[in-house]
Amino acid sequence: MDIARLFAGVLKNDRSEFDALVNRCHRQAYNVAYRLTGNHADADDLTQETFLRAYRFFDRYNRSMPFENWLYRIMSRVFIDELRKKPKHRIQSIDQPINIGSGSEREMLLEIPDYDSNPENALLTDQLDEVLQTALNSLPEEFRIAVILADIEGMSYEEIAESMSCSLGTVRSRLHRGRKLLRSRLTPPSDMAARS
Amino acid sequence: MNCRKVNHLLSAYMDGELPGIESLQIRDHLNSCQACCDDYNELLHMKRLLGRLKVQTPVHDLPVAIFQTIRVDSELASHRTVAARTQELANGLRAAVGPPRVVAIAICAAGLVVFTFASRNSDKVHSIGSWDHSTPPASEFTAGIRYPDPQRFVSTPSRNTPGIRTLDEVSFTGQSYRWPDDRLYSRRANTPVSTVDYTQFGR
Numbered sequence: 001m002d003i004a005r006l007f008a009g010v011l012k013n014d015r016s017e018f019d020a021l022v023n024r025c026h027r028q029a030y031n032v033a034y035r036l037t038g039n040h041a042d043a044d045d046l047t048q049e050t051f052l053r054a055y056r057f058f059d060r061y062n063r064s065m066p067f068e069n070w071l072y073r074i075m076s077r078v079f080i081d082e083l084r085k086k087p088k089h090r091i092q093s094i095d096q097p098i099n100i101g102s103g104s105e106r107e108m109l110l111e112i113p114d115y116d117s118n119p120e121n122a123l124l125t126d127q128l129d130e131v132l133q134t135a136l137n138s139l140p141e142e143f144r145i146a147v148i149l150a151d152i153e154g155m156s157y158e159e160i161a162e163s164m165s166c167s168l169g170t171v172r173s174r175l176h177r178g179r180k181l182l183r184s185r186l187t188p189p190s191d192m193a194a195r196s
Numbered sequence: 197m198n199c200r201k202v203n204h205l206l207s208a209y210m211d212g213e214l215p216g217i218e219s220l221q222i223r224d225h226l227n228s229c230q231a232c233c234d235d236y237n238e239l240l241h242m243k244r245l246l247g248r249l250k251v252q253t254p255v256h257d258l259p260v261a262i263f264q265t266i267r268v269d270s271e272l273a274s275h276r277t278v279a280a281r282t283q284e285l286a287n288g289l290r291a292a293v294g295p296p297r298v299v300a301i302a303i304c305a306a307g308l309v310v311f312t313f314a315s316r317n318s319d320k321v322h323s324i325g326s327w328d329h330s331t332p333p334a335s336e337f338t339a340g341i342r343y344p345d346p347q348r349f350v351s352t353p354s355r356n357t358p359g360i361r362t363l364d365e366v367s368f369t370g371q372s373y374r375w376p377d378d379r380l381y382s383r384r385a386n387t388p389v390s391t392v393d394y395t396q397f398g399r
């Protein structure tokens with residue numbers, strides 16, 4: 001009996017299937033990991049740990065579910081577990097908006113470049129990317145995962161519910177609250193006051 | 197529908213996740229209420245911003261690193277299993293036999309058998325190679341010495357890391373393991389290194 005194989009729970013056929021899935025999904029998974037963690041080093045760790053666990057439990061993977069959804073379920077868990085392990089993680093106060101200037105300066109920064117004229121090539125500036133990432137980093141983990149899966153991965157509520165092992169109602173409320181928080185983080189207090 | 201209720205459903209409306217009737221009610225409300233309409237546009241704007249974020253790509257060959265992580269993990273797992281089995285066997289013997297000296301001999305014998313079995317097994321793919329201790333003598337591998345010659349690292353050809361031949365091409369970030377069999381284990385494959393700090397391996 002092969003001890004290593006027995007322990008890993010992965011048989012030969014599964015192994016080649018798994019390897020193909022790694023090759024197919026690692027870029028997408030990395031991008032999600034980056035948006036969750038906010039930096040390359042943590043994204044790298046998170047992606048590797050996610051695939052490692054996926055490998056260990058590959059015999060339990062139900063093929064009726066898209067692999068990505070199953071992978072994000074693992075990733076969400078690893079992400080939350082790892083964050084809780086760290087004694088201090090950088091969560092800025094939710095009430096405190098990110099300083100990105102105000103008025104026209106802010107309007108300009110938050111503008112989508114060439115959105116209508118050439119949507120294919122419209123990428124956000126590095127500066128805006130950073131501002132949005134900082135705002136994402138400030139969200140509580142569950143809200144952050146929901147927002148990223150919905151708006152960056154473009155997943156449906158049902159898929160998100162599957163990936164986060166929660167109900168549709170929970171997905172709805174996490175997205176609602178997550179987006180509200182995100183917006184408040186991107187809006188200077190003066191604008192908020194003017195609004196209400 | 198009042199503004200409060202609409203506001204609560206805007207997010208789901210935007211995602212197209214509301215049932216038809218509710219969706220129509222919201223649309224009607226947005227046509228007639230400027231405040232909610234502004235809210236909606238802002239939500240939509242933010243969703244588009246997020247959708248336009250750059251796709252971040254891995255800074256190194258991620259599949260190679262993942263396969264490496266898995267290989268090392270499987271190797272560690274098999275060693276853990278061997279250790280656990282030896283312990284189990286010892287416990288069983290202690291229960292059956294009793295006297296400590298007999299138990300000690302039995303444990304050694306069982307360990308030897310299991311270890312032989314395991315090392316035959318681990319020759320396949322898991323380690324990335326081993327150190328050639330014939331030259332220089334093993335005494336030079338004392339703690340603290342940086343040993344500069346990557347040629348003395350003899351790599352084990354493997355299915356998943358084809359082409360790794362010298363330590364220059366082997367890469368790792370610091371979490372390394374060394375088993376009594378003198379193979380070098382790397383937890384992750386990230387940054388290329390040209391020298392190895394032997395203090396890590398505690399010989």
Ligand SMILES: [Zn+2]
Nearest residue numbers: 199229231232
């Ligand atoms: Zn209204």
